Amino acid sequence: xxxxSRRRRQLQQHNNAYVAGFYxxxxxxxxxxxxxxxxxxxxxETTGLSPLNDRIISVAVVPFSGxxxxxxxxxxxxxxxxxxxxxxxxxxxxxxxxxxAEDEEVVLEQVLDVLRNAVMLAHxxxxxxxxxxxxxxLHFQAPLMIxxxxxxxxxxxxxxxxxxxxxxxxxxxxxxxxRYGLPDFAQHDARNDALAxxxxxxxQLSRLGGIHKARxxxxxxxxxx
Numbered sequence: 192x193x194x195x196s197r198r199r200r201q202l203q204q205h206n207n208a209y210v211a212g213f214y215x216x217x218x219x220x221x222x223x224x225x226x227x228x229x230x231x232x233x234x235x236e237t238t239g240l241s242p243l244n245d246r247i248i249s250v251a252v253v254p255f256s257g258x259x260x261x262x263x264x265x266x267x268x269x270x271x272x273x274x275x276x277x278x279x280x281x282x283x284x285x286x287x288x289x290x291x292a293e294d295e296e297v298v299l300e301q302v303l304d305v306l307r308n309a310v311m312l313a314h315x316x317x318x319x320x321x322x323x324x325x326x327x328x329l330h331f332q333a334p335l336m337i338x339x340x341x342x343x344x345x346x347x348x349x350x351x352x353x354x355x356x357x358x359x360x361x362x363x364x365x366x367x368x369x370r371y372g373l374p375d376f377a378q379h380d381a382r383n384d385a386l387a388x389x390x391x392x393x394x395q396l397s398r399l400g401g402i403h404k405a406r407x408x409x410x411x412x413x414x415x416x
Contacts, residue, residue, distance in 0.1 A: 195336065195416060199336065202334075202336075209301075210331050210333045217308075221408040222408060224403070224406050226402050228256070229254065229255075229256050231255065232253040232254075232255055232259075232313070233302075234385040234388065235319045236248045237322055243325065246269070246271050248268070250269070251264070252264060252385060254309075255392070259386070259393070261386075267298040268288055268291055269298050270294060295330065296330045310339065311338065312342065312389065313340075313388060314388045315362075320335060320339065336415070339413060339415050340407070340411060345411055364378070364388065364391065371394035372394075373390055
C-alpha cells in the first residue's frame with residue numbers, strides 16, 4: 192500500500208521521540224520464522240468496551256522471542272478517576288494500585304517503546320488495538336499502525352479447517368486454552384491475560400510444526416492500520 196508507506200515516512204519525523212522511533216523500525220516480513228521474531232503479548236484492561244467513551248486502566252506486555260520472557264515483562268497502571276466504577280469490582284483495583292499509576296501519555300510512550308521492532312500478539316486484538324489507537328490519536332495525533340498476530344483468529348481458522356461448528360463462548364481465551372490442556376487463570380487482569388495469551392500461542396505453534404518451523408504467514412500476521 193503506497194499510502195501506508197507514505198504515512199509511515201511522515202510519522203518517522205514526528206515531534207514525539209517515541210512515536211518517531213516506533214515508526215523508524217522496518218516492517219517485518221511475513222516469510223520470517225517465528226523463532227527469529229520479537230513478539231510482544233499485550234493486553235489492556237478498560238472501564239468498558241467503547242474506545243470513545245471508556246478509558247484504559249492498565250496495560251501489560253510480555254515479550255516473546257522464542258520463549259516467554261517474564262524477566263522483561265511490564266505492567267502499567269494509568270491514572271483514572273474510578274470511584275464508584277464497576278471497573279473497580281471487575282478488575283479488583285485498589286487504592287494502592289492507583290497510587291502507583293502513571294500519566295496515560297507516559298504509559299503510551301513506554302508501550303510504543305516495547306512494541307518497537309516487534310509484532311503485537313493478542314487475543315481478540317482488535318479491541319486492544321482500537322483503544323490504543325484512540326488514545327494515541329488523542330495524545331499525539333498519531334495512529335497505531337502495527338503488525339499483529341491474533342490468537343483468537345488463529346484458533347478460529349484451525350477450527351474451521353477441522354470443520355468444527357463455532358458456537359458462542361468457544362473462542363474466549365479461557366475456552367481456547369482448555370482445548371490445549373492449559374490451566375485456568377485469573378481473568379480481568381492484564382498481566383494474567385497477556386501471559387495466558389503467550390502460553391496459548393506456544394500451544395498453537397505446537398500444532399503448526401513447532402516454533403522452529405512456523406513462519407509469521409502461518410499464524411496470520413497482518414497489519415492493523
